[in-house]
Amino acid sequence: MQGLDMGLPLRNRLTGNIPRGIGGLENLAILQLGNNSLSGSIPPELGSCRSLIWLDLNSNALAGPIPPTLAAQSGLIAPGIVSGKQFAFLRNEGGTACRGVGGLFEFSGIRSERLESFPTVRLCPSTRIYTGMTVYTFANNGSLIYLDLSYNSLTGSIPIELGPMYYLQVLNLGHNDLTGPIPDSFGGLKEVGVLDLSHNRLMGSIPGTLGTLEFLSDFDVSNNNLTGLIPSSGQLITFPASRFENNSGLCGYQLSRPCSGAGSEGQAGAQLNNSGYVGNRRMLVGIVVLILIIVVLILTLYKLRKW
Numbered sequence: 177m178q179g180l181d182m183g184l185p186l187r188n189r190l191t192g193n194i195p196r197g198i199g200g201l202e203n204l205a206i207l208q209l210g211n212n213s214l215s216g217s218i219p220p221e222l223g224s225c226r227s228l229i230w231l232d233l234n235s236n237a238l239a240g241p242i243p244p245t246l247a248a249q250s251g252l253i254a255p256g257i258v259s260g261k262q263f264a265f266l267r268n269e270g271g272t273a274c275r276g277v278g279g280l281f282e283f284s285g286i287r288s289e290r291l292e293s294f295p296t297v298r299l300c301p302s303t304r305i306y307t308g309m310t311v312y313t314f315a316n317n318g319s320l321i322y323l324d325l326s327y328n329s330l331t332g333s334i335p336i337e338l339g340p341m342y343y344l345q346v347l348n349l350g351h352n353d354l355t356g357p358i359p360d361s362f363g364g365l366k367e368v369g370v371l372d373l374s375h376n377r378l379m380g381s382i383p384g385t386l387g388t389l390e391f392l393s394d395f396d397v398s399n400n401n402l403t404g405l406i407p408s409s410g411q412l413i414t415f416p417a418s419r420f421e422n423n424s425g426l427c428g429y430q431l432s433r434p435c436s437g438a439g440s441e442g443q444a445g446a447q448l449n450n451s452g453y454v455g456n457r458r459m460l461v462g463i464v465v466l467i468l469i470i471v472v473l474i475l476t477l478y479k480l481r482k483w
Contacts, residue, residue, distance in 0.1 A: 190214055194233075199224035210234040210324065217241075218325070223248040230322045234348065241332035242325065242349070247341050324348040326372065331355070334373075339364040350374040350396065357381075358397070363388050370394040374419075377401055382426075387412050398422050406430050 190212040198204070199221025205228060214236040222228065223245030231246070321343050330352040338347070339361025347368055354376040363385025365371070371392060378400040386392070387409030395412065396419045403425025406412065417431050427435040 192216075194219050194222075194238075196221045198222065201225055203227050206230040208232040209236070212236050214238060218243055218246075218330075220245040222246060227319070229319050231320060232322065232324045233328070234324045235327040238325070238328040238330060240330065242330055242335055242338075242354075244335035244337040246320070246323070247335065247337040320344055321367075322346045326350045326352070328352055333357070334359055334378075336361045338362070342366055344368055345391075346370040348372040350376070352376050354378060358383055358386075358402075360385050362386060365389060367391060372396045373400070375399045379403070382406055382412075384409065386410070395419055402426050405435050 190209065192214065193216035194209070194214055196219045198207075198219060202225065204225045207222075207225075207228065207230065210232045211234070214233070215238065217240035218233065218238055220243035222231065223243065320341060323338075323341075323344060324346065326348040327350075330349070332354065333356030334349065334354055336359040338344075339359050342364065344365055345367050347365065348370065350372040351374070354373075356378065357380035358373060358378055360383045362371075362383060366389070368389055369391045371386075371389075371394070374396040375398070378397070380402065381404035382397060382402060384407045386395075387407045389411060392411040395415050398419055399422040402420075402423040404427070406420060406426055406428035408429050413429065415430065420426055420430055427433045
């Protein structure tokens, strides 16, 4: 048994803690425990599940910090077990009307009739079906491609260790009680398409490294305590104001709110200084070229007079 069917159906009304012994299931690939009443903390031992690619714990009563060990997977998944497999994922796009990002409902053997009959298609006001393929080998750190811990009572800061999880495509930590900054290391989430950090108590600025995420198509940091200038680079410039709202200290193009204050002035000033440096450099180059032209003309006239 490779553990491909370990994902539990939604709304089973399960209670109690997630057993720590689950970390011993080295072939566990998919674990869906969302929409239950599980309590306690997230077992750090989940990071020992070397084949785990899909972890959904949304909409429970889990508390405590996010274990940094979730990013500790070695990525040494044997080809053919969970790699190189096709999957279908139902994305909830109805906001808070449907909790969680969505759910995996087919893996390795997708049937069109199954897609049409999936019950969440009818329950959520807005859904979209995505299909994809897991990579054949996981050469870098972390084999997770999906991590949904939303709608719990998780506390503490976001572990910087989650940043280098190269293959992660969906990361939802929204609707918790997380504090501290958004890690700069999130610039390492090179494959991420969905990043939801909304409805927490996060502080500090939005890292400029997030502007390097080329595949980011869904981003939400609304309802936090973020401050400073919103980076206007990469995909970050494409998201509406609603994805940044209810952060009283945020400012920038996306919110149509000009920045003011020492911190934002410093950031804006740095941009202006950089522009001034570029302008001065161009002027210097122009002066040098002009001097060279004058020298050439003088030498030419001198030679003509000698003749």
